[in-house]
Amino acid sequence: MEPVTYKPIGRIETPYTSREGMPIQAKGGEGIRGRIVLLPAYAKGLQDLGGFSHLILLYHFHLTQDTRLVVTPFLDTVPRGVFATRSPNHPNPIGLSTVRLIEIRETVLEIEDVDIVNGTPLLDIKPYVPAFDHRQPERLGWLEKAGADLQQTRADKRFI
Amino acid sequence: MEPVTYKPIGRIETPYTSREGMPIQAKGGEGIRGRIVLLPAYAKGLQDLGGFSHLILLYHFHLTQDTRLVVTPFLDTVPRGVFATRSPNHPNPIGLSTVRLIEIRETVLEIEDVDIVNGTPLLDIKPYVPAFDHRQPERLGWLEKAGADLQQTRADKRFI
Numbered sequence: 001m002e003p004v005t006y007k008p009i010g011r012i013e014t015p016y017t018s019r020e021g022m023p024i025q026a027k028g029g030e031g032i033r034g035r036i037v038l039l040p041a042y043a044k045g046l047q048d049l050g051g052f053s054h055l056i057l058l059y060h061f062h063l064t065q066d067t068r069l070v071v072t073p074f075l076d077t078v079p080r081g082v083f084a085t086r087s088p089n090h091p092n093p094i095g096l097s098t099v100r101l102i103e104i105r106e107t108v109l110e111i112e113d114v115d116i117v118n119g120t121p122l123l124d125i126k127p128y129v130p131a132f133d134h135r136q137p138e139r140l141g142w143l144e145k146a147g148a149d150l151q152q153t154r155a156d157k158r159f160i
Numbered sequence: 161m162e163p164v165t166y167k168p169i170g171r172i173e174t175p176y177t178s179r180e181g182m183p184i185q186a187k188g189g190e191g192i193r194g195r196i197v198l199l200p201a202y203a204k205g206l207q208d209l210g211g212f213s214h215l216i217l218l219y220h221f222h223l224t225q226d227t228r229l230v231v232t233p234f235l236d237t238v239p240r241g242v243f244a245t246r247s248p249n250h251p252n253p254i255g256l257s258t259v260r261l262i263e264i265r266e267t268v269l270e271i272e273d274v275d276i277v278n279g280t281p282l283l284d285i286k287p288y289v290p291a292f293d294h295r296q297p298e299r300l301g302w303l304e305k306a307g308a309d310l311q312q313t314r315a316d317k318r319f320i
Contacts, residue, residue, distance in 0.1 A: 003165050006164050044230055047241030048244035049301070051244070054295045081204060084287055086287070090205075126246055126256065127245070129246070130295075137290065139213040143289060
């Protein structure tokens with residue numbers, strides 16, 4: 001299978017200048033404002049997007065320097081297979097966050113509930129649609145027993 | 161911003177040999193079986209994944225040949241900005257589907273509820289976790305008025 005090359009479509013600006021101390025998921029970043037600065041070439045693709053209250057962002061974890069197949073997640077104390085975690089050290093370090101859309105002004109999107117480090121290259125924007133995206137899992141693996149608090153837990157240096 | 165290159169971690173096998181006639185979202189593919197064949201090099205990353213009932217798959221829309229900034233979605237009759245749709249013709253054609261995990265045998269993952277064409281290169285696997293991924297949007301843009309039925313609508317040739 002051939003490698004795939006993507007060109008970032010813009011950049012995500014947030015108050016987080018480093019990963020340390022960041023919320024570990026968008027739900028832990030409630031109320032935190034950020035901004036997407038889209039490249040002007042893609043402006044027409046934003047048409048109709050302002051009608052959605054929530055967006056799925058796919059982005060490149062540009063600070064991640066190595067793949068690890070086993071990691072100890074922020075919410076646990078036990079090493080886990082990386083695909084069973086949301087750590088950035090996946091073989092392809094693609095981040096996924098659902099954020100609130102506040103406003104679009106030309107090619108700038110004001111967003112809220114961000115858990116993304118400043119300067120992150122953005123790969124894609126999709127509308128968040130419960131009819132497409134919501135599931136009711138019966139099993140949540142190691143997370144069922146993880147006692148850590150998602151809202152309160154903050155990132156440390158382990159994945160940098 | 162520099163281009164980003166990812167190497168597929170495996171391949172997705174499904175009953176859909178072409179995009180035409182496929183369900184347009186994983187929820188329209190309920191009960192349809194598929195299989196992930198992961199490259200053996202990533203086997204250790206699967207540890208602990210079997211405990212989760214639902215997985216988020218990120219994959220490359222390898223059949224998509226062109227970017228379109230405005231598209232008419234399957235569920236609508238009006239052209240929309242591509243970022244406001246889930247069409248494959250985004251500037252970076254990255255697919256996102258949440259599927260049910262049935263069983264893992266070594267590096268083969270049996271999955272269900274697939275809306276993915278056979279042979280699709282897989283980029284990433286993440287556990288689906290409602291505490292991370294679930295939102296309750298107030299606004300769904302053009303989809304609020306789209307009358308088409310998600311379960312019944314099937315893809316045609318428009319995005320190939």
